[in-house]
Amino acid sequence: MPRGSVSRRGFLTGLGLTGLGAAAAGTAGAASLASCSSGEDDRNAGQTVPFRGDHQAGVTTAQQEHLHIVAFNVLTDDRDELRDMLATWTTMAERMTRGEQTTDGGALTGTDTDANTDPDGTLNLVPEDTGEAVDLSAGRLTVTVGYGPSLFDGRFGLQDRRPAELETLPKFPGDQLVPDLCDGDIVIQACSDDPQVAVHAVRNLTRAGSGVVEVRWSQLGYGAASRTTKEGDTPRNLFGFKDGTRNITADETDDINNMVWVSADRPDSAGPGGWMTGGTYMCVRRIRMLLEVWDRQILDDQQHTFARYKGSGAPIGAHDEFDDLPFDLYLGTGGPAIPRDSHVYLAHPDQNNGQRMLRRAYNFIEGSDSMGHLSGGLFFIAYVAAPSVNFTPVQMKLAHEDKMNEYVRYESKAVFACPPGLAEGSSANWGTALFGG
Numbered sequence: 001m002p003r004g005s006v007s008r009r010g011f012l013t014g015l016g017l018t019g020l021g022a023a024a025a026g027t028a029g030a031a032s033l034a035s036c037s038s039g040e041d042d043r044n045a046g047q048t049v050p051f052r053g054d055h056q057a058g059v060t061t062a063q064q065e066h067l068h069i070v071a072f073n074v075l076t077d078d079r080d081e082l083r084d085m086l087a088t089w090t091t092m093a094e095r096m097t098r099g100e101q102t103t104d105g106g107a108l109t110g111t112d113t114d115a116n117t118d119p120d121g122t123l124n125l126v127p128e129d130t131g132e133a134v135d136l137s138a139g140r141l142t143v144t145v146g147y148g149p150s151l152f153d154g155r156f157g158l159q160d161r162r163p164a165e166l167e168t169l170p171k172f173p174g175d176q177l178v179p180d181l182c183d184g185d186i187v188i189q190a191c192s193d194d195p196q197v198a199v200h201a202v203r204n205l206t207r208a209g210s211g212v213v214e215v216r217w218s219q220l221g222y223g224a225a226s227r228t229t230k231e232g233d234t235p236r237n238l239f240g241f242k243d244g245t246r247n248i249t250a251d252e253t254d255d256i257n258n259m260v261w262v263s264a265d266r267p268d269s270a271g272p273g274g275w276m277t278g279g280t281y282m283c284v285r286r287i288r289m290l291l292e293v294w295d296r297q298i299l300d301d302q303q304h305t306f307a308r309y310k311g312s313g314a315p316i317g318a319h320d321e322f323d324d325l326p327f328d329l330y331l332g333t334g335g336p337a338i339p340r341d342s343h344v345y346l347a348h349p350d351q352n353n354g355q356r357m358l359r360r361a362y363n364f365i366e367g368s369d370s371m372g373h374l375s376g377g378l379f380f381i382a383y384v385a386a387p388s389v390n391f392t393p394v395q396m397k398l399a400h401e402d403k404m405n406e407y408v409r410y411e412s413k414a415v416f417a418c419p420p421g422l423a424e425g426s427s428a429n430w431g432t433a434l435f436g437g
């Protein structure tokens with residue numbers, strides 16, 4: 001092995017983060033929080049979202065401005081190695097959400113050491129943290145984990161623990177899927193108001209997982225394109241329309257409990273042992289938007305697509321953004337104010353047995369493609385209590401009838417089971433519910 005490099009196992013051992021050491025390191029992290037400098041305290045004041053609780057953060061949390069999401073293939077077939085990595089990840093993620101580096105040693109050990117003497121021998125160590133977030137606040141970082149259907153295929157003895165609701169999403173009519181951008185064994189969603197903090201989180205977890213997992217796909221998103229609380233203005237997507245107006249918001253407790261969190265009385269989606277109770281399912285679609293085509297459409301056609309005014313976001317025929325959709329209103333032209341092929345008509349709960357989903361979408365632009373067209377769109381994430389009830393039928397209806405399909409290309413699909421949150425003070429980690437203790 002070349003000088004200065006470390007094996008994955010050696011790296012984790014060096015951090016004191018393998019196996020049980022990881023739980024202990026969690027406590028050490030708490031201690032270091034107590035002793036962290038007042039500079040760190042000031043920087044992070046109001047900038048942290050609790051990592052622990054009944055549910056994972058990053059679902060109903062007020063949507064941050066930036067996303068880095070990554071899906072992994074698991075490489076190892078060693079169950080213990082996977083468990084160790086999940087324990088390590090939990091410790092690192094919790095520390096980062098507090099605005100700390102991934103380990104006590106962090107990025108800077110040795111950087112101020114005299115190169116001639118190097119009394120601690122730190123110059124020959126690989127820094128434990130990559131360092132780009134050292135002076136930054138947590139930026140309300142949340143790190144959310146989920147497990148794909150393929151993780152339950154038998155490699156780790158998890159066949160019997162696959163929740164019935166965790167089925168690979170079908171290919172929907174019109175999908176132009178890029179296989180390498182679909183599915184995955186494990187997902188990590190990092191959201192922060194600072195893009196560098198979100199990137200730092202994914203980068204460091206990926207690094208710690210080296211040899212156990214490999215990146216399957218990842219995506220950066222800038223600019224929230226939905227809202228999960230009622231505060232502030234509704235953001236706009238790259239078509240220029242307000243997006244998230246009728247999203248479920250965190251204060252809608254009944255709908256959140258019925259349609260986002262898996263409840264204990266839903267044995268079909270809780271799986272054997274009910275380990276998903278308090279969890280949720282993440283449904284993912286990368287949707288390329290054909291922006292040059294869209295930008296040539298007249299305003300009337302654009303508004304017809306969403307049945308909303310582009311300026312105010314109000315439904316056509318209504319006045320205010322949050323007015324109900326006037327389904328029974330007919331305009332002078334004879335047609336319904338809310339066209340029956342419009343995105344909003346088709347996605348509305350009235351057309352879907354009352355079902356809703358919690359959307360957490362982000363705009364993305366990745367420069368231009370080889371034709372000079374903007375390579376961008378919407379990275380769509382929805383959280384639901386049961387994909388077969390709250391998501392797949394709605395997506396199927398949109399795939400068949402949505403006028404918006406003229407202007408978009410669905411490039412990916414994925415679904416993940418996100419376990420419930422970790423209780424305050426417990427030694428459980430991200431693998432505990434999955435593996436059953």
Ligand code: HEM
Nearest residue numbers: 237241242243244245246247287306347348349378394395
């Ligand atoms: C590029 C892709 C998409 C764009 C640009 C888009 C845009 C919009 C806009 C502008 C609205 C109206 C404002 C609002 O209530 O949020 C809306 C509503 C909605 N969209 Fe989408 N959307 C996209 C993809 C999807 C997908 C893939 C789904 C689900 C499979 C979905 C589900 C919904 C739902 C449930 C509503 C709320 C309907 C209501 O209750 O009135 N959207 N979308």
